[in-house]
Amino acid sequence: MSLFEYKAYSTHPEIIRQAEVLVEEMLSLRQRKPNKNDKTQYLKWMKVAIAGLYLIGGYQKDSVQIPVSRNLYYGKTRRNKLYQPELLKCFMWLRDAGYMQETKPAHQDKNGNWTPAAYALTRKWLDVACQFSPYHERRDQILKSVVRNPSLPVIELRKDGKRMRTNPHKEKWLWEKRIKAYNERLTYFDFRLNRELIPPVTFSITRIFNDGSYDRGGRYYSTAQGFKSQLRLHLTINNEPVVEVDYRGLHPSLLYQRAGLEEPTEDAYTIDGYPRKLVKKAFNILINRKKPAPATKSLIFYLNKNKKEYVDDKHPIPPTIDTAYCEALEKAIRDRHKPIEHFFCTGVGLELQNHDSLLCSHIFDYFLAKTGSIVLAVHDSFIVKQSDIQHLAEAFRYAEFAVAKSLGIPYREPLLEAERITEIDSYKQDLNQYFGSIIDSKVTEEKSLIANLNTELESLDDIESLADEDADYANELP
Structure with missing residues (x-):
């Protein structure tokens, strides 16, 4: 099971009406009536709760972990802007009123780390929800309306696993504009796994910098990055199979490029x-x-x-x-790797992550400006509809030229690898025509997806955990 999707938000009429009904019921039981502003806040965060809980009934169909520790929602220990007191109160009321039930209590693992309690929707929830979305088609429509919460910042600056206040930067406005345009572009497409609709919020991105510097880290993170590689290849975009193209040994290659040396032909x-x-x-x-x-x-x-x-x-x-x-x-x-050995144990990894984030940024820009399509990214790996192979090839070369020029380093022809399960008729021809000798292609054996996709998402972490893991390995450990 995965963590509750705090990014979820929707202004779909059915979710708004359901939130109004639930908030009225919640507040009617209080002796002291809230003022208009308080009621507005409860309505806002009830919509977040409903949108996130709809994902359980949509593509997860099981339980979801919801942290309910007050420390995460109040004061200096609050985890982020989405962990609001009003949202916690909505969770607690939905539980106490019987709309969701605990399926597994909070517990500590063998390393002493706490795992939040798991909750599932009840019959009472489904009976109320059916008043607003009684048909399967309507359910898909509502799920597709679940987008990124506008209260969530799109840029984060982190140090030692903690958020910092974002400092000014001359290009910050451009970064924010890019991400907002990308997240909006996601809403125009139909994403499915095993014919199950995946809402746009799952692919919405946040850019996270590390070490308190805009020159370190800066990768883009989304919830979907927790999908296993086999699962990603089962994706369809607008009912078309995808291809995933990734760099081969990107960071070793960047180090050889940085050193002005020719990269070895053998796998790094x-x-x-x-x-x-x-x-x-x-x-x-x-x-x-x-x-x-x-x-x-x-x-x-x-x-x-x-x-x-x-x-x-x-x-x-x-x-x-x-x-x-x-x-x-x-x-x-x-x-x-004797020629680049001097880079080891210098912390250069976060600089290389910044480099690959620049490549990713320019690939996003190409698709946003030059196409009407979408590209999904997992750092140095890119997923597109197979009919977009030409666009992706052009985006790779554009990104390499742009980043090499901005950093004052020689242009390098990227070495790539393409992977897919099924293919459209023109797949092989397009791959050879637009990528040529710089790409190797392989077929991954198709494995049947289990009906309950939640099992495939058991190891799915929130984006904070993914970002912290990328920034790890820096300290001497006992």
Whole structure:
């Protein structure tokens, strides 16, 4: 199950009417009647609650985690602008009035981290909802109306996992204009998984900078970035299959470009004796770490956290990744990338994230200005309708030229990889015609999607967690 979608908001007439009915019922039980402004605030945040809860009945069809700790909604400990006291009161009333019920209590995991309680919609909720959206078509219409909450900032500045006040910047207005235009463009398209409608809010983006600097980080984050790669390839946009095109070894490539060196033709993360995914993770730790080498302790800590992800049939790893293993791995990576070894353990990773965010920005700009279509992004990976292959190829080259010019570095021809499950008739021809030799194509075996997509979203984190993970690996850990 996933966290309640705080970004959700809708001005659909049925949601407005349902919010009015529920707010009237909630306030009628109070001895002290609220003033007009208070009632307006309750109505606003009840619409947020309803829009988010509709996602449970829409594409999740199960429970959702809702944090109800007062500390998250009040004072200095408030998590963000969407964690408002009025929203918490709406949640608590909906629970107490029987519109939603707790399916799993809040609990601590083995590491001592708290997991919020899970809630599901009740029969009482569905009986009321049916008064406003009785038909399946109407339900899809309402889900499609669930967009990004306008109260949520589109730019965030973070340091050590905490939000900071955003400082002035000469291009900040342009960043905000781009993101708002992109989030609005999303509402023109029909996104589906296994024929199940996915509302636009799922793909709405926030740009998050790190280390309190607009020169570090700056990647774009959306809830959909928690989708597994296999799940993303099942997406359809306006009933058309998609292709996902991503850079091959982007950060190593950017480091060679920065050093003025020609990039090796071999895959940057392929090293004999080690799983590729593990090498990629270790490489990211080395470029994000700010303390001097060796990075043994950081490698031990982070590689052991999710070691099951790195296992493959050809390269077994020990049950516990220990000091000797990490020392040998770090040496192998350094030997493999001797020309750019001096970048390791300097914290350059967040600078490279800023670089790839610039590429992403220009790809967004191309689609917004030159096409009537949409591109979905997961940092250095881009998803489009297969009929938009030409646009994507042109967007890649435009972005590379624009960013190279702005940074004063040589232009590089990107090495790319395309992945899809099904294809339209012109797919192969378009891929060869518009990308040529810079792209490799592979077919992913189609796996049946389970009817309940919520199971596929169990590991889905909120965007704050995703951003913090990207900014990790910087400190020496015990």
